[in-house]
Amino acid sequence: MPTKTNQEKLDPFWDNLNSHCGSELADELEGICNGKYNELPAGVSQSIIHRRKMGIPLITEECCYNPCTRRTLKEYCAPSQQ
Numbered sequence: 001m002p003t004k005t006n007q008e009k010l011d012p013f014w015d016n017l018n019s020h021c022g023s024e025l026a027d028e029l030e031g032i033c034n035g036k037y038n039e040l041p042a043g044v045s046q047s048i049i050h051r052r053k054m055g056i057p058l059i060t061e062e063c064c065y066n067p068c069t070r071r072t073l074k075e076y077c078a079p080s081q082q
Helices: 022-033 048-054 059-063 070-074
Strands: none
Touching (some): 022 070, 059 070
């Protein structure tokens, strides 16, 4: 589980680890990001060549093949939704 500062308390909704794949992943992102999300975290180059060279995981690699938290999913929201 992620480490939080004194100001941030663990919240089961946001901090529990789960695997989200297929339509479940899309539904989670839809709810968290109000339908506006990216395949990569906001601010990361969207170029497939760049992300492969840098070893940057896609959302399916980060949250389907491996469990992640809803806080991690929120990183994939479009900037205006964070």
